[in-house]
Amino acid sequence: MTLADQLAQLPTPALVLDERRMLANIERLRRRMAGLGVALRPHLKTAKSVEIARRLLADGTGPATVSTLREAEVFFAAGVRDILYAVGIAPQKLPRVAALRAAGCDLAVILDTPAQADAVVAASRAAGAPIPALIEIDCDGHRGGIAPDDDLLLDIGRRLHAGAALRGVLAHAGESYGAVGEAAQAAAAEGERAAAAGAAGRLRAAGLPCPVVSVGSTPTAHAARNLDGVTEVRAGVHTFFDLVMAGIGVCGLEDIALSVLTTVIGHQPARGWILVDAGWMAMSSDRGTASQAVDQGYGLVCDVDGRVFPDLILVSANQEHGLIALRPGSDAALPDLAVGTQLRILPNHACATASQFDHYDVIPAGEGLPLARWDRFGGW
Secondary structure, three states, X not given: OOHHHHHOOOOOOEEEEEHHHHHHHHHHHHHHHHHHOOEEEEXXXXXXXXXXXXXXXXXXXXXXXEOOHHHHHHHHHOOOOEEEEEEEOOHHHHHHHXXXXXXXXXXXXXXXXXXXXXXXXXXXXXXXXXXXXXXXXXXXXXXXXXXXXXXXXXXXXXXXXXXXXXXXXXXXXXXXXXXXXXXXXXXXXXHHHHHHHHHHHHHHHOOOOOOEEEEOOHHHHHHOOOOOOOOEEEEOHHHOOOHHHHHOOOOOHHHOOEEEEEEEEEEEHHHOEEEEOOOHHHHOOOOOOOOOOOOOEOOEEEEOOOOEEEEEEEEEEOOOOEEEEEOOOOOOOOOOOOOOOEEEEEOOOHHHHHXXXXXXXXXXXXXXXXXXXEEOOOOO
């Protein structure tokens, strides 16, 4: 049975994962980090799948990064033992952190305020065991964290060292997602590295421990040229890649492993529209390429076998309806796609699109194998 025949049996919209492309993406970054002599701590937030985690993690037990405690709980139950919860800790979540640690999970948290540090100390005291925490460093003004030269760094470090466990520092170059080209991404990677390593140096000079220096984003992980002073790199969307990553040059369209299978359900010939059954409930409302040189609308359209139609994009998305049309200014011909035709749409943001579904329909890497189903989960 051909791939098209197998896909024809799926209800649409469906989340399709090309395992061969995914494995190539995983191996690409794994080799790169090995070449730079730095540990890789993959982020599991994009996948939210035990099957994919087993392929991302070298031995299945970690190290791993998560963005929710639900992820930590599910992956720990599946055997992952070394987990970093890389979102600033809310004090109300610390009992769940302590429970995971008591069960045998080496779960660490991050923070950037004295109040959070005091909460971690109090929770450590209540649990009768220190909870490890990393101090988040602001390397580019993108989001949270403190500047590496801020006096708060040593204040927070001393509080953690005295009453919990100061595990290290963490930086995330979020602005790198707007850095176009390898040179710009390498500059972002160096800013990320320098900020984290500089903060670690200050802590050590003050007599405080800093065993972990954690950095990472998918663009910087692929562009970093020097990781002196760094102990680990985090990345997540590299697992699938997406149109945003392709738009800034981190990957090619041929590397994108995730797509949404959809069906043509109508036409508006006078308007140049093809209607499909994938709206924003399937694609998400993420418009991450709108600010890039090439705006891909809500996604780039391919045929059922994954071949890209030149300049054909999902230009508009309602809840369950998508409108496909030629990119504005294109001189390509609108393809003749009959009602019932299946298409695949490449997403702007893999994390957001995948979050709309409860499983992946997987095109296996092995030849002649039938489609597989891998469950994914949500929640916090």
